[in-house]
Amino acid sequence: MGERIKPELLAPAGDMERLRMAVLYGADAVYLAGESFGMRSFAGNFSPEELPRAVDFAHAHGVRVHVTVNTMPRCGEIEALPAWLELLSDAGVDALITADLGTFTLTGKYAPRCERHVSTQVSVANHVSARAWYELGAKRVILAREVSLEEIREIRARTPAELELEAFVHGAMCVSYSGRCLLSNYMTGRDSNRGACAQPCRYQYYLMEEKRPGEYFPVFEDGKGTYIMNSRDMCMIDHVDDLIDAGLSSLKIEGRAKSAYYAAIVTGAYRHVIDDVFAGRPVDPVWRDEVEKVSHRHYATGFYYGPPGQYYENARYVREWQVVALVTACDQSGHAELTLRNKFSEGDTLEAVGPDMKPFSFVVEGIEDGDGVPVAEPKTPQMALRVRLPRPVPEWSILRIARDLSAKS
Secondary structure, three states: OOOOOOOEEEEEOOOHHHHHHHHHOOOOEEEEOEOOOOOOOOOOOEOOOHHHHHHHHHHHOOOEEEEEEOOOOOHHHHOOHHHHHHHHHHOOOOEEEEOOHHHHHHHHHHOOOOEEEEOHHHOOOOHHHHHHHHHHOOOEEEOOOOOOHHHHHHHHHOOOOOOEEEEEEEEEOOOOOOOOOOHHHHHHOOOHHHOOOOOHHHOOOEEEOOOOOOOEEEOOOOOOOOOOOOEOEEEOHHHHHHHHHOOOOEEEEOOOOOOHHHHHHHHHHHHHHHHHHHHOOOOOHHHHHHHHHOOEOOEEOOOEOEOOOEOOOOOOOEOOEEEEEEEEEEOOOOEEEEEEOOOOOOOOEEEEEEOOEEEEEEEOOOEEEOOOOEOOOOOOOOOEEEEEOOOOOOOOOEEEEEOOOOOOO
């Protein structure tokens, strides 16, 4: 292995609010989709009018923009692709993520200024495949989620140094092979490979014998429960040193369909850990705690150290914190202007966390509305508020409260 390189931190941006949070909380690059040809049709996504504004905002903060063009378009759809590629190129997009070979070829023709990245949907899992894509013109391959750290080291050692390697390091995992699942298509008519997966692998199933209609029998696996296909979430924040040693160029956070809070907190946590590990500094455990404060399933380390196994007890998310407000302005005395997201009250203990700022807790001692009128328990979403904080915080800091919202049995 040659000299260690500091990997890019690549964060999800499902819409403009999530893009803003990912950028301000420390991403080196963001990935997003337009309204066509993207694999997350239920993320907010960006209209043709929004895309240039998104690119301008990111670039103004030194952040690159990657756009997914990673569906497998049909004949009737691909005719519209050249115009879409030209629009992305004109908007200033830095890289296009493709999965279909025809799309990859058209990208080189109609968006030649954009880097071409090969999607994880292609399932690149060996050095021969990675090199083949490089020889076709790929700048980067996004490796299959199923490869191990040892396999990544081998791919890195046996491919040109100019070829960048990207891998997912945090977020949801598919129970199938890199998203190649037909359960959603079969059960709901929603195509998982065209951005509309209904995640039926997370359902709880029962058996019904044909001669006893309406009589349901539970399905057990090892006596532990009925969630036989329930995948965990990936979390590699404790192993960033190994990821850097393996030679990865980019560490990718999954979650374009997740909240702006998730984009901010997870991006901020990985930003600090990557910076500390690469600089040889001890990692502050507060950043490991942060990834526990977003909605998630039970964590595992993906396939990096071997198969992650399933979690059989339930398919519920762990949700133990709730955002109550965003800071829109704050002076040096800690007088903060907020917009309300969820109710809170005087006397509540909140935590504040912001861009490049460790979280701290405080007790709410007084709340005013936008006109300066005292209000004990604001409840109207998006209403303007004023609160005195114990110290100044950056704009777009988040106020949250410990509030267990996990679904109960």
